[in-house]
Amino acid sequence: MEKVNLMISKEDINKRLEEIASLINEEFKDEEVILVCILKGSIYIMCDISQHLTMPVTIDFMSVSSYGDKTESSGRVRIIKDLDEDIEGKNVIIVEDIIDSGRTLSYLTDLLKARRPKKLKICTLLDKPDRRVSGCILKVDYVGFVIEDKFVVGYGMDYAQKYRNLPYIGALEL
Numbered sequence: 001m002e003k004v005n006l007m008i009s010k011e012d013i014n015k016r017l018e019e020i021a022s023l024i025n026e027e028f029k030d031e032e033v034i035l036v037c038i039l040k041g042s043i044y045i046m047c048d049i050s051q052h053l054t055m056p057v058t059i060d061f062m063s064v065s066s067y068g069d070k071t072e073s074s075g076r077v078r079i080i081k082d083l084d085e086d087i088e089g090k091n092v093i094i095v096e097d098i099i100d101s102g103r104t105l106s107y108l109t110d111l112l113k114a115r116r117p118k119k120l121k122i123c124t125l126l127d128k129p130d131r132r133v134s135g136c137i138l139k140v141d142y143v144g145f146v147i148e149d150k151f152v153v154g155y156g157m158d159y160a161q162k163y164r165n166l167p168y169i170g171a172l173e174l
């Protein structure tokens with residue numbers, strides 16, 4: 001049985017997400033924004049951030065394949081569920097739980113940019129920049145916390161589909 005060590009508390013997560021929401025409020029003012037939640041890991045983050053936004057907000061969901069039951073990225077990205085709505089001419093913010101190799105978001109930003117949104121921004125709760133693979137260098141607009149290279153769970157993030165419901169972020173000890 002694996003062990004989970006507390007890394008970031010619920011209080012610190014909530015405070016940081018509120019700060020990020022303020023930055024988004026400043027940047028977009030009263031313009032409409034579509035939040036794109038990348039399932040399943042980003043659901044908790046999207047719920048929290050969205051409630052602090054003051055402009056008209058709609059939400060949409062995408063699901064892409066990632067890790068399976070391992071802690072290493074397969075390197076392949078596949079769409080399992082696409083957006084319901086057209087994003088052409090709209091302000092779009094991709095809400096992600098964590099950026100690791102950068103493959104998922106490189107793929108997604110290319111895909112969504114091709115649909116010609118007005119603005120396309122990336123928001124992630126966590127970033128592990130040391131893990132980035134070449135060719136996946138991204139401009140990330142809103143980052144919650146930069147963390148070292150550890151596998152983390154909680155606040156939406158899983159290990160073999162477990163631990164998503166933890167109200168904090170913990171480092172997994174296998």
Ligand code: IMP
Nearest residue numbers: 041073099100101102103104151152157
């Ligand atoms: P990337 O394509 O390698 O950047 O991986 C991105 C996706 O892998 C994230 O959206 C997560 O769903 C998952 N992931 C990456 N690192 C972790 C981790 O430490 N814990 C849980 N999931 C992770």
Ligand code: MG
Nearest residue numbers: 038041097098
């Ligand atoms: Mg994710």
